[in-house]
Amino acid sequence: MSDTFSLKVPASSANIGPGFDVLGIGLNLYLEIDVKVDPKVDTSSDPFNAAITYEGDGAANVPLDSGKNLITNTALYVLRCNDIKAFPAGTQIHVKNPIPLGRGLGSSGAAIVGGVMLANEVAKLGFSKERMLDYCLLIERHPDNIAAAMLGGFVGSYLNELSPEETTAKNVDLEYILPKYNKTDESQIVSTPPPQKIGQYIQYDWCKKIKCVAIIPQFEVSTDKARAVLPELYSKPDIVYNLQRLAVLTTALTKNEPDHWLIHEAMKDKIHQPYRSTLIPGLCEVLASVTPDSHPGSCGICLSGAGPTILCLATDNFEEIATSVIDFFKKEGIECVWKLLDLAYEGATVERK
Secondary structure (H helix, E strand, O other): OOEEEEEEEEEEEEOOOOOOOOEEEEEEEEEEEEEEEOOOOOOOOOOOOEEEEEEEOOHHHOOOOOOOOHHHHHHHHHHHHOOOOOOOOOEEEEEEEOOOOOOOOOHHHHHHHHHHHHHHHHOOOOOOHHHHHHHHHHHHOOHHHHHHHHHOOEEEEEEOOOOHHHHHHHOOOHHHOOOOOOOOOHHHOOOOOOOOOOEEEEEEOOOOOOEEEEEEEOOOOOHHHHHHOOOOOOOHHHHHHHHHHHHHHHHHOOOOOOOHHHHHHHOOOOOOHHHHOOOOOOHHHHHHHOOOOOOOOEEEEEEOOOOOOEEEEEOOOHHHHHHHHHHHHHHOOOOEEEEEEOEOOOOOEEEEO
């Protein structure tokens, strides 16, 4: 008997304003994974029994080998930790991905969440979302994106303090969690479940009048490079600056009637955006150019994730705001597209057919 289901995982925007590695929002732009397990279909040409097809952003460069594809390699890690070596015979996976790759909208986070959910469904493991996030965290290592993708809405998160043994498990080299097929030393490959409750999460309310204008430059920024430009140490004034705004922002965005200037000021940051301006031409100027006065309806503006996408929160005049930012980037020789997005309040979902 065949088993058919679909997964939907939202894009996400992390580091909202001053919330570096803390705040994330799930956005209604969805990675979709359609799965059919039919033992009558021969999938033995793949070493782990998965026939993968893919459409969407970056299709030409996405590996369709289950041991290399991020979604299926993540799923194999979860299966391996639960004493299952491969997908069921006849597993067919079709991926539809509209989330731009490498643009700060959580494409890798969505793939990891999708992979963990895929394993949970094909193996009928019965994990809660919170338990699945433990598996996600051993791969993604930062909770803001994956929490927003898994849980949806406006999410705050932090990592729990773990025992030395649990910390060692959490910090193992990623190559041994997502092994390179036929290259990684098999004796080092992780096959034990992750610690319980690695992270803590809280979903905040969100003012429904506020929408998200995502302006997406047409170039990629590597998350590794975006992390590499950050300093090892910060000054006390800069840390206090962000903490003060973080305390205000998490309440300001929940009010039924948004205070545009309060949100705008509370979304300013000194922890990561100034340093990442070296990777994104004109970033500081763009962030300073959009205010509630200059662009009525604007509530705040920030870098989405590691960038280069710019996220503007607004209550109206969405196209005018997007056009202004796009025109600014054009002066730097950078082409952009834009999307008007709402929050994905349900987070990641599964539908059985």
